[in-house]
Amino acid sequence: MFPTAARHYAAQRSSVHVRSRLQGVLTRNPRLPWSAYAPPGSRYASLQAGEDKSGHISAGPDEGLLFFDNVFPLKIQKLISPTLESDTSSSFLNRVINPLVTGTDPKTVIDKASAKANISIKATETLLRLNEGGAFVKFTHDGSTSTSKVEKVLKQYLKEQPVKPWWSPWRRMHVSVVQGRPWVEDLFRMPSPRLRVEFVPPEPGAEAVELSQEQLYSFFRQYGKLQDIVIQPPDSKVLPKFAYLDYSKLSNAIMAKNCLHGFVVPEAEGGGKTGTLLRLKYEQKIKAHWIRDWLVNHPRIVIPIVAALVAGITVAIFDPIRTFFVKAHITRTLHLQDNKYYKKLVGYATDFIPWHHKVDDDTGMDVVWDDRKDNIEQIQTWLMETADTFIIVQGPRGSGKKELVLDQALKDRKHKLVIDCKPIQEARGDSATINAAAACVGYKPVFSWMNSISGMIDMAAQGATGVKTGFSETLDSQLAKIWNTTGNALRQIALDQRHKADKDAHLGDDEWLEAHPEKRPVVVIDNFLHKSQEGGVVYDKIADWAARLTTANIAHVVFLTNDVSYSKSLSKALPDRVFRNIPLADCSPQVAKKYVLRHLDADVADDPEPKDGSEKQVPSQTRDDLGELDTCLNLLGGRxxxxxxxxxxxxxxxxxxxxxxxxxxxxxxEILKMYIFGIADEEGDKKWSPEQAWLLIKELAKNESLRYNELLLSDVFSTNGEKTVRALEQAELITIVSSPSGRPSQIRPGKPVYHPAFKRLTEDKVLKSRLDLAILKELTKVESATIEKCETELLKLSEIEGRPAMLAGRVQYLLAKLQKSQEKVENYEGEMGVLKKVLGSEH
Known part of the structure; x- marks a missing residue:
């Protein structure tokens, strides 16, 4: 595979001629081959494929063959595509590795060595071996000089006058006599330090002999240091027989392969009667796909390493990006509405467009805030104190908890984060839950879709290796990542407010945060324990994370909840803390009336003054029916x-x-749909029965409050009564009022308007008769079960022999209990008969 640029070149005949030739090479046209600048009268090889493309070199009488290494850089063939012709690469070779330029011309070495040793040898033909970095040189001698003497002279010359090209300044050129018949091929093969020596007969029909390690060592050691000799196993059936020779250097293997290929070992040296031909070729010691095979064959090692690398890259690249977006979400850096220049522009535009003013729907809330001024000031005071505990604002749904905290207590706070638990808890599936949690805090980018893919990869890898790889992450771990990143962002926001000019700038981060509670951001967790009966994984994670924020003095945490049993959940996160609680009740009748009137008057607040100069009238002054408000508000309440x-x-x-x-x-x-009829259509476990809900409705319609323990004594609530009452409280049908000591004391309607609604429901005869009939049927079942138990026990007592007198008391007790239950059943059936008549006659 010699390029045409390396076809014909020869040694210079005189020093003047050499200098002129070298100068010509450096200044010539790179498109011309080297042979165009060779001295006249020389013979050159035409191709790298040997004479007449036969793959071999013939040597006649008084001729010999030498092999020089380090003529070209090793593996230069990799820089040349095997699909290109030789002429294509001539420009590159002429400029970079021309032997006339680099000083590695074998003919020049032969001429100088023969002149110095005063022997008659002459290089007649040179065949370059680009892929092996060397060249074959055919020479002639006068017959009086043996090839061994020629080899000795050349080696001595190269030792005294080493030739070191620019690409190999520490390794000199070597030369050896070719003893065999080299195969000069132009295949695209790379040399290797390992040689495969095959033992073949020199002619068909003859028998080859497998050489021993000692014999191989004696032949091949002269070309360089051998690392190992591996003989073919005795039981191997592979033919021809072979052996592996490993050289310490690649150049030594190249020299041995080119000098001993085709060498016939005579009988005197252990080659057998007909001799043994040595056929050499390079053997790749390392398989081409060893890296791929190793990765595939060791999944227990590779997969955890890949998982660790993926996690490391994620932490190194994505975590800072996510922290930046969370900080921007809290500080509202990327929100155009909060930009000061945007606010100025909107203010100027509003002045020129007065009709752009919008009526404020929250005008009536001023009355409520005046009534709750103490609560607002209390929250603001707590936010200025260093107390590592939670602030809980608890109140029924619709009592204005969020507006009280965000619009009033925190209206001057620049850094606040609102986390709404409702979309997180109501999300269906792990991916939707992760997306909802990330959206609350501005955490992005989030690859929630990768969770299912990594889960499948982890399952497949576990099936193949038997161990977990750690690719997939649970919902808990992903939520923990989101909260941890948010915590880091909150900490950075708090510390960014510290200045070098402050008196306590020398304090550490933790000490500074503890000393400046007013600089901490505020985290508001809204709708905490919303639908807590559906599972508390999300709530537990949020509570634990909030506890870490509070105890580490990173942020103040305010919980907004309508669940009266919040302490049960939060105490798991902060078991040794006393919470700061602000309960919000409904407005008083006076505040409620002012609130409604303020809403009515808000529509005409921006109306122009009358042209006749009279005073502007508001609805609270002009409407005659507003006198009914007092009666209406007594029914409606202050929600x-x-x-x-x-x-x-x-x-x-x-x-x-x-x-x-x-x-x-x-x-x-709504009550009928949610608590009575709608429950029968829902799937899953029922927390209460329609009869239990109706009993509460009927009793609360008579009285505004019920005694908690008295209700539990009712036969309708005989099974899991307390659990049922708590479930109805979570569903907001009722409210449980605790005594000063903390025990449940009273049961009231969930909303003030529910009391008149309960009365309205009990006034419906058909509805009342239908649901009362259902209650009576349940009570009848209870009493019938009691009668059956008594009868069963009496039957067993009657079977005792002799009927001892000691059983008389027990028998009397059971008979009395049976009679009492029987009387109740008879009464129930009488009432049921009346109710059935109503259902049969009314629509």
Missing amino acids: LTDLEFLARRIKTGETPIKAVNAIIDQSAS
């Missing part, structure tokens, strides 16, 4: 959502009485 609904209906022109009746009717419909 803010209900008051706002009432105000909006009055704005549409309805009278207060009509608006309240509509609200009561709507609440009654």
Whole structure:
């Protein structure tokens, strides 16, 4: 595979001629081959494939063959595509590795060595071996000089006058006589330090002899240091017989292969009667795909390493990006509405467009905030103190907890983070839960879809290796990553407010955070324990994370919840702390009335003054039906959502009485759908039965409150009564009021408007008869079960022989109990008969 650029070149005949030739090489046209600049009268090989492309070199009488190494850089063939012709690469070879330029011309070495030793040898033909970095040189002699003497002279010359090209300044050129018949091939093969020596007969029909390690050592050691000789196993059936020779250097293997290939070992040296031909070729000691095979064959090692690398890259690259986005979400750096220049522009535009003003729907809330001023100031005071505990704002749904904290207590706080548990808890599936949690804190990029893919990879790898690889992550671990990243961002935000000019700038980070509670961000966790009966994994993680923020003085944490049993969940995270609690109740009748009137008057607050100069009238002064508000508010109560609904209906022109009746009717419909009829259509376990809900509704319609323990004594609540009552409280049908000591004391309607709604429901004869009939049927079943138990026990007592007198007391007790239950059943059946008549006659 010699390129045409390396075809014909010869030694210079004089020093002047050499200098002129070298200068010509450096300045010539690179498109021309080297043979165009060779001295006249020389003979050159035409190709790398041997004479006449036969793959061999013939040597006649008085001729010999030498092999020089280090003529070209090793493995130069890798730089030349095997699909290109030789002429294509001539420009590159002429400029970089021309032997005339690099000083590695074998003919020049022969001429100088023969002149110095005064022997008659002459190089007649040179065949370059680019892939092996050497060249074959055919020479002639006068017959009086043996080839061994020629070899000795050349080796002595190269030792005294070493030739070291620019690509190998520490390794000199070597030369050896070719003893065999080399195979000069132009295949695209790379040399290797390992040689495969095959023992073949020199002619067909003859028998070859396998040489021993000692014999091989004596032949091949002269070309360099051998590392090992591996003989073919005796029981091997592979033919021809072979052996492996490992050289310490690649150049030694190249020299041995080119000098001994085709050498016939005579009988005197152990080659057998007909001799043994040595056929050599390079053997790749390392398989081509050993890395791939090793990775495939060692999954227990590779897969955990890959998982660790993936985790490391994620931490190194994505964690800083995610922390940046969380900080931007909290500080609102990327929000255009919070930009000061944007605010100025909007302010100027608003001045020029006065009709752009929008009526504030929260105008009536000023009255509520005045009533809850103490609560607002209390929260602000707690945020200025160093107390590693939670602040809990607890109140029923619609009592204004979020507005109280965010719009009033934290309105001047720059750094606050709101986490709404509702979308996180209501998300279906791990990916949706992760996305919802990440959206609350601005955590991105988030690859939630990778969770399912990594889970499948982990399952497949575990099936193949028997061990977990750690690719897949559970929902807990992914949520922990989100909360930990958010915690780091909150800590950085707090520490970014420290300045070098401060008096206590010398303090450590933890000491500074403890000394400056006013600099800490505020984390508001809204809807905590929303639908807590569906599982508390999310709530437990949030509570634990909030506890770490609080105890490490990173941030203040405020919980907003409508669950009265919040302490049970939060005490797991902070068991040794006393929580700071602010309970929010419904508004008083006076505040509720002011709130409704303020809402009514807000529509005309921005109206222009009358042109006649009279005073502007507001609805609270002009409407005659507002005197009904006192009666209506006694029915409706002080829940803010209900008051706002009432105000909006009055704005549409309805009278207060009509608006309240509509609200009561709507609440009654919701109660029937959610707690009585709708429960039968739901799947899964029922937390309560329609009969239990109706009993509470009927009793609360008579009285605004019930004794907690008295209700549990009812036969309807005889099974899991306390658990059922707690479930109805979570569903907001009722509210449990605790005594000063903390025990459950009273049961009240979940909302003030529910009391008149309960009354409205009990006034429906058909509905009342139907549900009362269901309760009586349940009570009848209870008493029938009691009668059956008594009868069974009496039957067993009657079977005792002799009927001892000691059993008389037990028999009398059972008979009395049976009679009492029988009387109840008879009464129930009588009542059921009356109710059935009502259901049969009423629509």
